Amino acid sequence: MNTLSYGLLSLLTRNSRTGYELTQNIQPFWQAKHSQIYPLLAQLEQKGYVEFVHVPQSDKPDKKVYSLTDNGREALQQWIAQPTDEPVVRDELALKVFCIGLVNKEQALKVLHEREVYYQKKKEKFAQSFERIKQDSVKPLEELEIHDPLFGLYVLIQKATLKIDADLVWCEWMKTKLK
Amino acid sequence: MNTLSYGLLSLLTRNSRTGYELTQNIQPFWQAKHSQIYPLLAQLEQKGYVEFVHVPQSDKPDKKVYSLTDNGREALQQWIAQPTDEPVVRDELALKVFCIGLVNKEQALKVLHEREVYYQKKKEKFAQSFERIKQDSVKPLEELEIHDPLFGLYVLIQKATLKIDADLVWCEWMKTKLK
DNA sequence: TAGATCATGTAAGCCGTTACATGATTAG
DNA sequence: CTAATCATGTAACGGCTTACATGATCTA
Numbered sequence: 001m002n003t004l005s006y007g008l009l010s011l012l013t014r015n016s017r018t019g020y021e022l023t024q025n026i027q028p029f030w031q032a033k034h035s036q037i038y039p040l041l042a043q044l045e046q047k048g049y050v051e052f053v054h055v056p057q058s059d060k061p062d063k064k065v066y067s068l069t070d071n072g073r074e075a076l077q078q079w080i081a082q083p084t085d086e087p088v089v090r091d092e093l094a095l096k097v098f099c100i101g102l103v104n105k106e107q108a109l110k111v112l113h114e115r116e117v118y119y120q121k122k123k124e125k126f127a128q129s130f131e132r133i134k135q136d137s138v139k140p141l142e143e144l145e146i147h148d149p150l151f152g153l154y155v156l157i158q159k160a161t162l163k164i165d166a167d168l169v170w171c172e173w174m175k176t177k178l179k
Numbered sequence: 180m181n182t183l184s185y186g187l188l189s190l191l192t193r194n195s196r197t198g199y200e201l202t203q204n205i206q207p208f209w210q211a212k213h214s215q216i217y218p219l220l221a222q223l224e225q226k227g228y229v230e231f232v233h234v235p236q237s238d239k240p241d242k243k244v245y246s247l248t249d250n251g252r253e254a255l256q257q258w259i260a261q262p263t264d265e266p267v268v269r270d271e272l273a274l275k276v277f278c279i280g281l282v283n284k285e286q287a288l289k290v291l292h293e294r295e296v297y298y299q300k301k302k303e304k305f306a307q308s309f310e311r312i313k314q315d316s317v318k319p320l321e322e323l324e325i326h327d328p329l330f331g332l333y334v335l336i337q338k339a340t341l342k343i344d345a346d347l348v349w350c351e352w353m354k355t356k357l358k
Numbered sequence: 359t360a361g362a363t364c365a366t367g368t369a370a371g372c373c374g375t376t377a378c379a380t381g382a383t384t385a386g
Numbered sequence: 387c388t389a390a391t392c393a394t395g396t397a398a399c400g401g402c403t404t405a406c407a408t409g410a411t412c413t414a
Contacts, residue, residue, distance in 0.1 A: 002373075007274040013281065020393050029273040036374060038395055059383060061393040073281065080275050080282050084293060087270035092263050094208040094338075095186040098331040102192065102256050105325055114263060146284055146357060152277040155353060159273075162345040170338045177334065178325060181401075199365050215402060217367060238411060240365040 001047075004032055005040050006079045009049060009072050014149060016067035028160070041066060049075055105178045112178070116171040123164045130157050180226075183211055184219050185258045188228060188251050193328060195246035207339070220245060228254055284357045291357070295350040302343045309336050 007030050008022055017025065019041050023034045041064075044050045049072035052064040068076075093115055100108050134141055137150050144151045186209050187201055196204065198220050202213045220243075223229045228251035231243040247255075272294055279287050312329050313320055323330045 003269070003271050003274065004373085006271075007277075010274045010278040013278040018393075019395095029277065030269055031267055031374085033375060034394075035376080035396075042395095057392090060391085061381070063393060076278060077281050080279070080290060081286065084275060084290060085271040086297060087268065087272065088210055089266065089268050090182070090209055091266035092182050092185075093266065094335055095182065095189045096259050096263060097335055097338075098186075098208065099189040099192040099255060100259070100331050101326045101328065102252065103259050107260065108325060111259060111263060118265060146287060147280045149280070152279050155279075155349075155356065156273055156276055158352070159276075159346075159349045162349050163342055166341040166345040167338075170334075170341050173337070174334060183401085197365075198367095210402085212403065213366075214368080214404080221367095236364090239363085240408090240410070242365060 001075070001079075002040075003085065004030055004036070005044060006076065008037065008040060008044065009068060009076050012050060012066060012068040012072070013076065014153075016065050018063045018065055020063070022066070029156070044072070048072075109175070109178050112171060112174055116168070119164055119167045119171065123161070123168065126157055126160050126164065129153075130161070133157070180254070180258075181219075182264065183209055183215070184223060185255065187216065187219060187223065188247060188255050191229060191245060191247040192252070192255065193332075195244050197242045197244055199242070201245070208335070223251070227251075288354070288357050291350060291353055295347070298343055298346045298350065302340070302347065305336055305339050305343065308332075309340070312336070 004026075007026055011017060011022055011025050019034065019038050022041070023032065023037045026032060026037075041050065041052075045052060045066075048069055050066045051069055052066045054062065055065055056062045093111070096111060100111070103111075130141075133150050133153055137144065137148075137154075139148070141150075141154050144154050183205075186205055190196060190201055190204050198213065198217050201220070202211065202216045205211060205216075220229065220231075224231065224245075227248055229245045230248055231245045233241065234244055235241045272290070275290060279290070282290075309320075312332055316323065316327075316329050316333075318327070320329075320333050323333050
């Protein structure tokens with residue numbers, strides 16, 4: 001059981017989902033392609049952590065809708081109690097910035113600007129997710145508590161927003177340095 | 180040429196370094212083990228981007244001190260001008276938080292506390308790096324400009340500090356949510 | 359005397375990306 | 387008419403981790 005497998009189980013605590021949906025939904029938390037997810041789902045099914053129903057469709061391809069079993073839920077609870085791996089961050093930009101003195105200010109600003117645009121788009125996406133769960137929630141988000149179904153997603157969006165704001169502050173600060 | 184290879188060249192713009200030192204020095208920016216680095220250095224040498232001198236030592240094992248060639252410096256400049264890959268972040272904690280409602284508040288706080296301690300230690304390390312380059316620098320750090328040798332490292336420490344502070348703010352906020 | 363540090367290297371295996379493969383519907 | 391979306395799967399390859407291998411000095 002690798003970390004991604006637990007991630008798939010985590011998503012299934014909220015809803016039943018297809019492999020296709022899981023591939024999309026896990027992206028904000030863990031980058032993975034469908035070619036990695038489908039074999040893992042087959043393994044999880046063999047272990048009895050998930051089960052699926054085959055749903056034939058006429059207009060679109062047939063699909064398998066996966067849901068979490070009781071065994072799967074127990075495995076998740078045990079996983080949460082285990083020590084958590086340290087986060088892994090690999091950012092090509094950091095390596096470029098380290099030796100940014102090799103190029104002139106104009107080129108450096110170009111590199112930075114590309115990343116700033118990326119951060120702004122990401123911020124926009126998080127804002128949209130925030131609006132979406134605001135609509136879905138029965139209570140105001142600030143009142144959500146640990147056992148409310150949207151709690152985890154809500155606090156993760158907060159985390160992501162805080163970090164992206166830090167990134168944008170740094171971008172602004174860098175622009176003053178490169179003028 | 181993968182990203183890590185360029186990262187090794189980046190470090191060599193500042194100093195000549197051994198494979199052992201490169202392995203340690205690249206950790207804050209790109210996690211990689213020596214078993215990955217040594218073969219890459221051999222490749223970089225074959226491509227003519229780095230060269231090394233064999234330095235025999237009596238008390239410690241002999242070492243190879245690598246330095247950047249003119250070809251290597253040119254390769255770096257071209258790399259900087261290419262579009263930058265998006266950052267990859269894989270954090271097991273995010274997956275756990277998504278389904279944190281499966282456990283009680285006490286257990287959730289334990290998971291969070293473990294991570295908070297990790298963030299605090301990281302913050303301490305960045306503060307030390309900051310002090311070190313403050314000592315090494317001929318000018319006050321705020322006056323460093325793009326072509327100063329410590330500029331890249333200085334702005335990277337600023338970036339890391341801003342992000343870690345965001346992480347710590349989130350941890351504090353989460354504690355209020357779980358009380 | 360056990361473990362950390364310095365120092366380099368190879369081998370096996372898992373993790374993740376890219377590419378191959380199929381095929382219907384819908385939007386621009 | 388082309389591209390995107392839905393939907394699942396396999397194969398090949400490159401990236402990264404763990405383990406194997408060696409060996410001296412220094413610290414607790």
